[in-house]
Amino acid sequence: LTKGMENFQVTMGHIEGVPLPVTTCDMWDTIYNFQARKDDILIATYPKAGTTWMQEIVDLILQEGDVQKSMRAPCYIKVPFIDLVPPKPMPPGVALAQTMNSPRILKTHLPINLLPPSFWEKNTKVVYVARNAKDSMVSYYYFHKMNKFLPDSGTLDNFFSEFLSGDVPWGSWFDNVLGWWKALDKHQILFIFYEDMIQDPMREIKKVMTFLGKDLSDEVLEKIKYHTSFQAMKENPMTNNSTVPKTIMDQTISPFIRKGTVGDWKTHFSVAQNIIFDEEYKKKMEGSGLNFRTEL
C-alpha cells in the first residue's frame, strides 16, 4: 500500500437512526435490495459476539470436517459481510456474495429491521450468535483500537457511554439482540449464546449441525471442535485476519482473536461503571425473557 493511503478511517452515517459507516450508507439501496437465495446460511450477530467463530463452525459443517477446504480463503472472503463496504480495493460484501456459488455463508451485523427483505422472502436459515453486553463492549473497545477503519474509541470510559447509548457502529447492542430474539417464532432462526459455546462447544456445534440438516460422525465433530478452538483459530492465518494489511488492522495494538473468555469485563469495569451499567441494562432488558450469563 502506498503512502497517503494509510488513513482508512470512515465516518458514520445513519440509516433509520442506526450508525453505519458512510460507505455502507452510500450503497444502502443496493445492500437493502440484496438478493438472498433459499439455501444461503446467514450468520447474524451484534459485533464481537463470536461471528468469526460461528463462520468457521458453519463452514466446517458444510465441508464435513474437511480442514483443507475450510482453509481455501480468509474468513472475510469466504463469508461475505453484506453490510460492509471496506476500503478499496476490497469489494463490497454484496458484490462478493453475488459472485459466489451456493450454498453461500453470509454475515451481517444489521439489526433485524434493516435486514434485506429477500432473506424473509426466501426463508433463509439464520444462525444468530449473542454475547453478553459487558464482554461485547470490552471486545468492541479493543477492536476499535486496532481496526483503523473504525473511529478511535478514546478511553474506555468514553466508549462505555457511547456503547450504552448505542452511539457506536451498527448501533445499540440492546436493539440488536432484542430484535432478533423477538423474531424467533416467526423465522428459521437458531439462537446461540457465546457463553454456551465457551462452556460446551460440542453441544453447540451439534445444535448448529442439526439446524443445518446435517448428520456428522463423532470423529468429524471432534475435528470441527478442534479446528474451531480458540488456539487453533488464533494460529490459523485464514481465521486470524493476519492477511489484512497492518494499515487497516494493527494486531500489535490488539490481536483480532484476542482473549476469548467470559467475564473479561471484570478486569475493565470500575465499580461505579458496573452500577450504571446494571441499572441501564435492567431498564432495557426487563421482561424480555432473554437472559445472559456474564460469568461461568
Ligand code: A3P
Ligand atoms: P475477545 O475480544 O473478547 O477475545 P467477532 O468474530 O464477532 O468479531 O468476535 C470476536 C470475539 O470472538 C473476540 O473476543 C475473539 O477473541 C472471540 N473468538 C474468536 N474465535 C474464537 C474461538 N474460537 N473461541 C473463543 N472465542 C473466539
